[in-house]
Amino acid sequence: xxxxxxxxxxxxxxxxxxxxxxxxxxxxxxxxxxxxxxxxxxxxxxxxxxxxxxxxxxxxxxxxxxxxxxxxxxxxxxxxxxxxxxxxxxxxxxxxxxxxxxxxxxxxxxxxxxxxxxxxxxxxxxxxxxxxxxxxxxxxxxxxxxxxxxxxxxxxxxxxxxxxxxxxx
Amino acid sequence: xxxxxxxxxxxxxxxxxxxxxxxxxxxxxxxxxxxxxxxxxxxxxxxxxxxxxxxxxxxxxxxxxxxxxxxxxxxxxxxxxxxxxxxxxxxxxxxxxxxxxxxxxxxxxxxxxxxxxxxxxxxxxxxxxxxxxxxxxxxxxxxxxxxxxxxxxxxxxxxxxxxxxxxxxxxxxxxxxxxxxxxxxxxxxxxxxxxxxxxxxxxxxxxxxxxxxxxxxxxxxxxxxxxxxxxxxxxxxxxxxxxxxxxxxxxxxxxxxxxxxxxxxxxxxxxxxxxxxxxxxxxxxxxxxxxxxxxxxxxxxxxxxxxxxxxxxxxxxxxxxxxxxxxxxxxxxxxxxxxxxxxxxxxxxxxxxxxxxxxxxxxxxxxxxxxxxxxxxxxxxxxxxxxxxxxxxxxxxxxxxxxxxxxxxxxxxxxxxxxxxxxxxxxxxxxxxxxxxxxxxxxxxxxxxxxxxxxxxxxxxxxxxxxxxxxxxxxxxxxxxxxxxxxxxxxxxxxxxxxxxxxxxxxxxxxxxxxxxxxxxxxxxxxxxxxxxxxxxxxxxxxxxxxxxxxxxxxxxxxxxxxxxxxxxxxxxxxxxxxxxxxxxxxxxxxxxxxxxxxxxxxxxxxxxxxxxxxxxxxxxxxxxxxxxxxxxxxxxxxxxxxxxxxxxxxxxxxxxxxxxxxxxxxxxxxxxxxxxxxxxxxxxxxxxxxxxxxxxxxxxxxxxxxxxxxxxxxxxxxxxxxxxxxxxxxxxxx
Numbered sequence: 001x002x003x004x005x006x007x008x009x010x011x012x013x014x015x016x017x018x019x020x021x022x023x024x025x026x027x028x029x030x031x032x033x034x035x036x037x038x039x040x041x042x043x044x045x046x047x048x049x050x051x052x053x054x055x056x057x058x059x060x061x062x063x064x065x066x067x068x069x070x071x072x073x074x075x076x077x078x079x080x081x082x083x084x085x086x087x088x089x090x091x092x093x094x095x096x097x098x099x100x101x102x103x104x105x106x107x108x109x110x111x112x113x114x115x116x117x118x119x120x121x122x123x124x125x126x127x128x129x130x131x132x133x134x135x136x137x138x139x140x141x142x143x144x145x146x147x148x149x150x151x152x153x154x155x156x157x158x159x160x161x162x163x164x165x166x167x168x169x
Numbered sequence: 170x171x172x173x174x175x176x177x178x179x180x181x182x183x184x185x186x187x188x189x190x191x192x193x194x195x196x197x198x199x200x201x202x203x204x205x206x207x208x209x210x211x212x213x214x215x216x217x218x219x220x221x222x223x224x225x226x227x228x229x230x231x232x233x234x235x236x237x238x239x240x241x242x243x244x245x246x247x248x249x250x251x252x253x254x255x256x257x258x259x260x261x262x263x264x265x266x267x268x269x270x271x272x273x274x275x276x277x278x279x280x281x282x283x284x285x286x287x288x289x290x291x292x293x294x295x296x297x298x299x300x301x302x303x304x305x306x307x308x309x310x311x312x313x314x315x316x317x318x319x320x321x322x323x324x325x326x327x328x329x330x331x332x333x334x335x336x337x338x339x340x341x342x343x344x345x346x347x348x349x350x351x352x353x354x355x356x357x358x359x360x361x362x363x364x365x366x367x368x369x370x371x372x373x374x375x376x377x378x379x380x381x382x383x384x385x386x387x388x389x390x391x392x393x394x395x396x397x398x399x400x401x402x403x404x405x406x407x408x409x410x411x412x413x414x415x416x417x418x419x420x421x422x423x424x425x426x427x428x429x430x431x432x433x434x435x436x437x438x439x440x441x442x443x444x445x446x447x448x449x450x451x452x453x454x455x456x457x458x459x460x461x462x463x464x465x466x467x468x469x470x471x472x473x474x475x476x477x478x479x480x481x482x483x484x485x486x487x488x489x490x491x492x493x494x495x496x497x498x499x500x501x502x503x504x505x506x507x508x509x510x511x512x513x514x515x516x517x518x519x520x521x522x523x524x525x526x527x528x529x530x531x532x533x534x535x536x537x538x539x540x541x542x543x544x545x546x547x548x549x550x551x552x553x554x555x556x557x558x559x560x561x562x563x564x565x566x567x568x569x570x571x572x573x574x575x576x577x578x579x580x581x582x583x584x585x586x587x588x589x590x591x592x593x594x595x596x597x598x599x600x601x602x603x604x605x606x607x608x609x610x611x612x613x614x615x616x617x618x619x620x621x622x623x624x625x626x627x628x629x630x631x632x633x634x635x636x637x638x639x640x641x642x643x644x645x646x647x648x649x650x651x652x653x654x655x656x657x658x659x660x661x662x663x664x665x666x667x668x669x670x671x672x673x674x675x676x677x678x679x680x681x682x683x684x685x686x687x688x689x690x691x692x693x694x695x696x697x698x699x700x701x702x703x704x705x706x707x708x709x710x711x712x713x714x715x716x717x718x719x720x721x722x723x724x725x726x727x728x729x730x731x732x733x734x735x736x737x738x739x740x741x742x743x744x745x746x747x748x749x750x751x752x753x754x755x756x757x758x759x760x761x762x763x764x765x766x767x768x769x770x771x772x773x774x775x776x777x778x779x780x781x782x783x784x785x786x787x788x789x790x791x792x793x794x795x796x797x798x799x800x801x802x803x804x805x806x807x808x809x810x811x812x813x814x815x816x817x818x819x820x821x822x823x824x825x826x827x828x829x830x831x832x833x834x835x836x837x838x839x840x841x842x843x844x845x846x847x848x849x850x851x852x853x854x855x856x857x858x859x860x861x862x863x864x865x866x867x868x869x870x871x872x873x874x875x876x877x878x879x880x881x882x883x884x885x886x887x888x889x890x891x892x893x894x895x896x897x898x899x900x901x902x903x904x
Contacts, residue, residue, distance in 0.1 A: 021437045029436055034380045035373035039556075040509050040588040041440075044834040047508060075373035098371045104798060105363060108808055109234030110370030111508045111556030117371060139842040143834060145507040146234055146557045147811025149845035151804070 006067055008033075009077030010084075019065035022050045026064045027074060035075025035114045046115030046142035050074050051081065056122045075114050078121055085125060097121050097165075100159035101152070108146035115142045120156045128167075129160055204546035206268035206531065212295065212339045214267050215288035216245065220335030222316045223255045226285065229269030230277040231261055231528055232366060235864055236558050236801035237277035239365045243797050244282050247357040248289035248350060250313035251330075253365075261552035263530050273560065273683065274649075274763055274864025282860050290347040290356030292339060299333045314404030351797070352856040359856055361800040378526045378553035379511045379585060386513065386581040388436040389574040390443035391633075392429040396593040396829030398455045400528060400628055401676025403427065403635045405451035413447035422446065423577035428636035430570070432578045436585075438448055443587070454826035456679075463498045463602050463889075464622045466678075476652045480665030481811040482606075485617040489608030491706040495699045498889040499601040499691030501679055501822035503837055504562035508555055509591035512564075512571035520547040523683035524557030525568040533565055537572050540634050559812070561596045561627075561682035569633040589832040594632050597822050598684025599624050599650075603695030607658070613707040615658075615718045617665040620696060622652040624673040627682045643675045649687055649763070656692040656760050656869050661700070661718045679822065679829065686762045686809075689869035690816060690890075693760040698886055701742065701756070709876060710739045712757050719759075723792050723855075727766040728759055730851045731789035731870075735770035742881045751776050753785070756883025758873025766792040766853075767867035769810070771874035775882045780894030784814045784846035784875060789867040791851075794858035801864045806850035809864075813871040815840035817890050 001016040008031060022041075027050070036059050039047025043058040049125045050059045051073040070078045073081045080091040080100065094102075107113055111144045116139070123130060123138040130138065135156050144152070207214040207227075217225045226245045232238035238258055246256050259265060269281050293313070300318035301308045304326055312321045319327035329335075351596060352359070369375040394404055406427050414420055420442035434441040443689040486492060512525035514537075520539060527533040530550040538545040550568070558564060563586055571584040602623040608616045623854040625861035627650060629642040644650070653659070658666060675681060699765035703716030712732050718723050737757070746752065752775045759768045770788040775781075787810040796802050819838045823831045872890075880886050885904040889896060 009615075018437065025436045025440075028380065029382075032382075034376065037377065037508060038585060040833060042588060042833055042835075044588075045507065045638065094372060096433050101371045102363070102367050105367060106803060107234070107364070107367045107370050108804065109507070109554070109557035110367070110375065111377060111506075113371055135361070136842045136845070143507065143839060143841065145505060145559070145812075145839065147808035147815070149811055149840075149842050150807060150848050153842070153845075 004065060004068055006072060007063065007070065008072045009074060010071070010080060017064055018156055020063045022060050023050070023062045023064045023067055023072070024059040029057060033074050033076055035055060037111065037114055046119060047112060049115040049118040051122060054122065054125065056119050075117060078117065082121065095121055096162050097124060097156060097159040100155040100162065102159060104151050104155040106151035106155045112142065112144045116144070116152050120159070121154070124160055124163060127152055128163060130156070132157070173466065180335045201262055201264035204265060204549070205263045205265065210343050212288060212292050212341045212343045215343065216292055218330045218334045220331050222331030222335070223257070223327040224249060224251055226258050227266045228257060228258050228281065228285065229261065229279050231265045231272040231552050232554055233272060233528070235805060236364045236798065239362060240278060240797040240801055241281060241285055241587045241734065243357045243362055244286050245289045247355050248286050249293050249316070251316045253357065253362055255316055261530055263534050263550045264628050268531045271532055273528050275864040275866065278860045279764070279862045282797065286349050287345050287347065288343055290349045291341065291343050293343045294347045295339055296330055296333055296834050300328050303328050303333065326444060355856070358797050360798070364796060364801070368789050377508070378524065379508055381513055381553055381579050382583065383513060383515065386583050387432040387434060387578055388439040389430055389432045389571065389582040389584040390439045390580070390587065390591060391570050391584065392431060392443050392446055392448060393590065393594060394828055395452045395589050396824065396832050397632070397680060398828050399677055400680040401641045402455040402661065403632070403641065407449040407451055410447040414442045414445050417442045417445065423574060424635060425507055425573060425577060426638045427804055427849045428573055428633060430574050432574060432582055445816065452827050456826050456828070458826045459500070459821070459823045462600055466600065466673050467603050469673040469677070471623065471673055472671045474651060474672070476668040476670050477654045478667050482617045482619045482665045482667045485665045486606060486608045489616050490611040491609045492606070492705050493699050493702040494604070494606040495695050495702065496888060497691070497695035497698065499694060500820070500891065501597040501600045502684055502816055502820045503592055503595045503597055503822055503831070504559050504684055505592055505595065505837060505839070506556045506558050506562050509586035509588055510563045510567040511583070512568040513581065513583040513587045514568070514571035514575040516541060516572050516575040516848040519543065521570050521572060522549045522551070523572055524551045524553055525564055525571070526553060526558065527568060528558060528561070533568050536565060536631065536634070537569055540569050540637070541572055541576060559685040560598070560687070563591050563595060564595065566631040566633050569631050573633055573637065592837055593832040594829070595680070596628055596682030597679050598687060599681040601688055601691035603691055605695050605699045607699045607703055609703040609707055613664045613704070613709050613714055613717055615661050615703070617878040618658040618663045619667045619672060620652055620657040621669045622692065623671045623673055624650065624688060625673045625678050625681060626650050628680045629673065632680065641676050649683070651669065653689065653692050656689050656762070657696050660721065660724045660759050662720045679824065685812070686865035686868040689760060689762055690813065690872040693758060693869035693873040694876050694890060697758040697760065698876050698880070701877045701880065702886065705742045708741055708819055711742055713739060715757070721767050724759065727790050727792040727853050728768045730772050730786050730853050731768035732757065734790065734849050734851045735788040737770060742877070743884055746882065746884060750778050752882040756874045756877025756879070756881055756882070758870045758877060760869025760873055762862070762865045762869070764861040765794070765863060765866040767870040769870035769874040771871065771878040771883060773875060773878040775879060775897065777883070780897035782818055782879065782892045782897055783844055786847045786849070787814065787871055787874070788849040789851065789871055790853055791863050791867050792853035792855065793861050793863040793866065795856050795860045796852050796863065797856050797860065799854060802852045803850040805863050806867050807848045809868045810848045810871050811840060811845060813868045814846055814875070817872055817875045818844070818892050821891050
């Protein structure tokens with residue numbers, strides 16, 4: 001099995017996998033990460049989302065070889081990714097949007113929240129004060145079966161306010 | 170195969186799980202040395218007090234994302250006088266936790282709550298007796314806070330629970346006779362304690378079933394046709410070409426009769442081998458196709474049962490001032506958990522360990538033990554939360570399949586269903602035909618009501634078992650699979666009633682089982698449209714009409730709560746109808762599942778040119794008696810409202826004459842962010858009433874409210890859901 005090196009959550013990992021192996025299986029089995037998770041294997045649901053160079057990407061259909069030389073961030077690495085973006089001295093325990101999901105008690109089963117959080121972190125990095133319509137549009141490719149959409153929208157708004165307040169300090 | 174001594178196996182069973190979070194997995198499971206269920210008549214079965222003055226409560230219910238792993242602890246904390254930070258629970262496990270029955274029918278709080286409260290009261294009583302001895306003071310002079318027992322008149326003299334029994338067994342019988350606290354004394358029950366599972370869930374620390382791994386395991390996949398046939402037909406292999414996966418050296422085929430799978434050390438090898446394996450399946454048509462489904466049901470030879478009969482419907486209906494009849498159809502709908510089911514099984518010659526996301530660990534233990542030919546007590550089942558299941562999704566099927574793969578491969582096997590396995594081989598919520606006739610007098614008083622419902626029973630044998638040669642079988646008849654005396658007019662005072670269930674033979678249809686609020690959406694869709702139509706014919710506001718015909722105070726209370734939340738203003742349906750391209754409408758409805766009370770108001774928008782319907786705002790109220798944590802029930806209501814919108818507007822299992830064709834999120838669309846309504850959730854709290862379940866009780870009402878809002882907007886009654894654009898345009902055209 002060929003070996004290749006990938007950068008995940010700012011650490012280099014040498015793994016042995018067929019180059020066409022979807023990144024998701026490498027993250028789950030070789031790196032034992034619990035953020036990205038299998039949902040459909042078809043890029044339809046957003047369960048497996050990660051950031052690749054800051055862009056939300058479906059790891060279930062991304063060959064592992066395609067991320068060589070790029071930087072992959074999973075749910076676990078999101079607070080450090082946020083700290084680097086905002087040039088904070090240290091990583092907070094949680095990304096503001098993770099904290100907002102707790103504050104809004106937005107979660108039910110929580111299985112889709114990997115994708116919800118990854119996608120909303122990406123959104124807020126590009127658009128710090130999204131309107132409700134912009135949130136709905138950005139999040140539209142992420143499904144939830146428990147029906148948490150209304151609370152996820154509120155949590156993203158809450159995180160945006162908090163990030164704006166922090167930036168103003 | 171090497172024989173493993175039972176003790177060694179169980180030791181291995183407990184220590185086997187490595188993967189992630191070994192500590193949290195093993196914590197508190199140390200008592201799993203013997204097969205359960207532990208004796209419910211012992212206090213030690215229900216809880217343990219530790220030396221550090223904390224407690225572990227053993228709960229027999231599954232956390233499914235509804236928060237019961239927190240709310241059941243609230244009950245125990247209250248009765249034990251412990252703080253929430255002093256109390257925790259452990260993994261559901263047939264060798265560890267008591268058998269409280271399955272986590273369905275919204276039972277955790279209504280059935281499990283009183284058991285935990287009584288057990289905790291019994292433990293508290295024993296602790297007070299010990300403290301009385303230790304502090305040399307009668308029990309009446311003692312008070313407890315945060316697990317510290319002290320003298321009421323001399324608080325410096327105190328002893329902790331931990332000091333009294335820490336680490337030791339109570340060895341006290343659970344008699345059920347200890348007095349429990351009254352609502353006036355509750356400190357934790359009724360408050361909005363935050364969920365204890367959410368921080369780990371948002372941080373990526375929560376161990377879902379899909380991430381459980383054990384050393385030496387193989388990855389497995391089942392190989393089945395994409396989409397099931399008629400339940401009775403199962404699937405039949407004509408030919409398997411094993412050479413077709415020769416290029417994947419790590420993968421091999423395992424088979425028993427028509428049960429077919431692949432296993433490999435590398436997960437991707439298993440995935441692509443399952444995809445690449447060439448199999449010829451019997452493709453003889455066994456289904457009607459979804460277009461002809463309801464005609465097939467209506468024409469079927471049925472088993473009929475009169476569910477309720479009062480007065481003489483026929484005599485009254487002809488002479489009544491206002492009469493309506495509605496004929497309505499509901500589709501098959503899928504559980505479609507967001508993450509397909511997953512299980513890990515380690516089957517040895519004389520024992521087995523199965524980890525899965527079942528709603529009922531003891532039920533799964535029984536079915537797996539039968540399939541493997543092992544005594545039930547030789548099978549240990551551990552629960553790991555997967556993604557939301559909303560009823561009987563493929564969790565039993567995947568557990569059985571993993572057990573079969575492990576036995577055939579001779580190693581532990583982790584089986585992750587693919588999206589098409591879950592979507593295509595689900596136990597769908599059964600389709601329904603409902604025909605209702607109802608009548609009211611000139612003053613708007615309901616006089617007669619008749620409901621005929623056609624549906625089939627649930628499947629009693631899982632696909633995996635069936636493919637090994639066990640014939641398909643129906644569940645024993647149960648009341649919840651037939652016409653509901655509650656949702657079919659049961660909330661109204663009607664003198665003449667006739668309810669008839671027509672059961673069609675399950676084996677001729679898709680495999681079915683309970684889907685959140687089973688059949689209730691279909692019942693209410695038909696029934697509450699008929700009631701609404703009578704209000705319209707009588708020239709009355711639909712909310713007012715219902716109030717006139719309901720006498721039960723709790724039905725009235727929940728109806729008022731929903732109407733007030735929506736700021737309902739009086740008016741007959743259709744009063745504000747517009748001729749524009751986009752029409753708006755509002756509707757109201759009542760309904761439940763088994764024992765609670767639900768009411769809803771819907772505000773919707775219908776685009777008459779495109780046929781798109783969208784719920785703008787849904788209001789839902791539940792009276793579930795004593796609500797342990799109102800915040801959790803609000804979240805449940807909110808989820809039920811969104812899921813109901815999804816089921817009413819989008820969801821429909823499609824199938825050809827040969828197999829199911831809705832096998833992913835494109836072919837089985839669900840509601841998305843841009844279509845999501847705003848929601849308002851109202852909890853009608855009755856601390857003095859027994860708790861009665863809140864996981865599914867507002868969906869029927871919400872379905873009815875949506876249908877009635879459609880009429881308000883358009884003047885057209887929909888006879889079939891989901892309200893797809895094509896169906897809406899065709900209904901508007903017919904009108």
